[in-house]
Amino acid sequence: MKKLLVAVIALFAASAVMAEGTSLVQFNEFSKAPFYFLAMAIAAFGGTRAQSNAASVALEGMARNPAAADKLFVPMILGLALMESLVIFTLITIFLV
Secondary structure (H helix, E strand, C coil), X not given: CHHHHHHHHHHHHHHHHCCCCCCCCCCCHHHHHHHHHHXXXXXXXXXXXXXXHHHHHHHHXXXXXXXXXXXXXXXXXXXXXXXXXXXXXXXXXXXXX
């Protein structure tokens, strides 16, 4: 129930802050920087967390069944590359904004 209440408050607060002309907080280039760093930190943490979990599970599967190592290696590398690309997309988005 608390999470729902926080989500509803955040939704209404975000709409009030982002409303055109009636902004509660004025953002300039220097006040946006901490939020950019926070977004990049969250993306990097999520990406590394997902990559470590994926690699751990794939290596565990290879250890349990060495014959399946060839079938697990390529999807693992592809998955790791896609996870890393999401972090890179976040970094590019931060620089473009």
